[in-house]
Amino acid sequence: MTTTQEFGVPGSRTGPAGGSAARPPTAAGPKSTTGVPEVLARMRALAAGLPAEDGVAVFNGVYLAVTEAVARHMGDGTFQDPAATGELDIRFARRYFDAVEAAAAGLRPPACWRPLFQLRRHPGVRPLQFALAGINAHIGHDLALAVLDTCRALECEPAVLEHDFDRVGGVLTSLEERIRELLMPGPDVLDVADPLTHLIGSWSLDKARDGAWAAARALWSVRRLPDVTEELTERLDAGVGLVGRMLLTPLPG
Secondary structure (H helix, E strand, C coil): CCCCCCCCCCCCCCCCCCCCCCCCCCCCCCCCCCCHHHHHHHHHHHHHHCCCCCHHHHHHHHHHHHHHHHHHCCCCCCCCCHHHHHHHHHHHHHHHHHHHHHHHCCCCCCCCCHHHHHHCCCCCCCHHHHHHHHHHHHHHHHHHHHHHHHHHHHCCCHHHHHHHHHHHHHHHHHHHHHHHHHHCCCHHHHCCCCHHHHHHHCCCHHHHHHHHHHHHHHHHHCCCCHHHHHHHHHHHHHHHHHHHHHHCCCCCC
C-alpha cells in the first residue's frame, strides 16, 4: 500500500460544531505533537516484522497511511489546536498498541480486537475484511475512549475537541475510497450477489465515527459514576467485537 500520497480533507461530520466551546488553556496538560513521530516509527516497525498477508499487517498499513496523512496536516491550519489533536492521536494509537502487545503476550485483548487477532491468518478472509475489521475496532471502541483519555489529560470538555475530531474524520473519509480500491480483489465484487460486496456495504465509516463521538459524550457524562461507566464501556467493547466478527466471516475463494 502506498502511504505517501497527499490526501485532501473534506467537510466535517454532520452535526453541531464545537467551535463555541472554550479551548483548553495553555497550561491545561501535556499537549504535544512530539509523540506522533514515535507513533509512526512504531507502526513502521510493526509493518517490518509482520508478513504482508497477516490481517494485523493489513490493518497496520491502513492505519499508518491515515496517521501519516494526519501528521502532514498538523502544521497547515487544518486543525484548530494541533497540539490537542496530536495528544488525541497519540492516545488513540496507544490503545491499538496495547491490543497488539496483549495478543503477542498471549493475553486477551479487548473484545473488539479479538476477531482480528484470532482470524488474522485465516485463508478465507480477504484483505479488505481485515482492514475494515481493524478500523471497526479502533474507531468503534478505541476512539471513544481516546477522546476521554485526552479530555482528562487536557482538563477540557469533549466539545473542545469536536472540530478537530471532525477534521481527523475527514482525513479518514478521504482515504476510505482509496483503501477499498487498493484492497478490492477485482471487478467481480461489484456484483451485488457477491458476499464481500454485501459485507463491505453493511458497514459505514461515517456511522462508526458518529457512534464513537456519541459514546464518548455519553461516557464523559457518567464519568463520576464508575459502575455505569464500566458497564457502558464493556457493552461498547462487546458490541463492536460482534460487528468485527461478522466483518471477518470467511468467504469462499
